[in-house]
Amino acid sequence: MSAKPARQSSSSEVDLLPAIDERKRKRMQSNKESARRSRMRKQQRLEDLINEVVRLKEQNSQMEMxxxxHLQHYQKMESENTVIRTQVMELSDRLESLNSLIRFVEDFNGIAMDVPESADPFVKPWEIPFPLLPISASANMFQC
Structure with missing residues (x-):
């Protein structure tokens, strides 16, 4: 039986071991520092996102308010408009009834009654109550 001779390390390999250990130690230290910075960045990003969520929730709440x-104001205006539309319809019906009565009296008596047309824009909303005039402006119009 032949035994393998034990490998003997040369003096150059022994000299390299401390240098390799030192590089390994430095790399490990660098990796630890890099991981620490990465955790810090991740934590900072998480805090930024949490702050943004809080800000957006607050902004959302303000917008909802x-x-x-605006919705309450719209509903109030819509309610008022409904009342006004109803009043316009009632007044239009009354006006039509009065005009019918005037025509009946005219036909019955044979006397023409002079009833001026109303210029009320609510009676004839399709007619423009005021003539359109051109608007003129100049650059120095608002100077004091």
Whole structure:
């Protein structure tokens, strides 16, 4: 039986071991530092996102309040418009009844009654109550 002779390390290999250990130690230290910075960046990003969520929720809440305010205002205006439309319809019906009565009296008596046309824009909303005039402006119009 032949035994393998034990490998003997040369003096140059022994000299390299401390240098390799030092590089390995430095690399490990660098990796630890890099991982620490990465965790810090991740933590900072998480905090930034949490702050943004809080800000966006607050902004969303403010917008919801404004929307609700506008919705209430719209509903109030719509209700008032409905009342006004109903009044216009009632007044239009009354006007038509009065005009019918005037025509009946004219036909019955044979006397023409002079009833001027109303210039009320609500009676004839398709007619423009005021003539359109050109608008003129100049650059120095608002100078004091």
């Amino acid at each position: 404004r929307i609700n305010d």
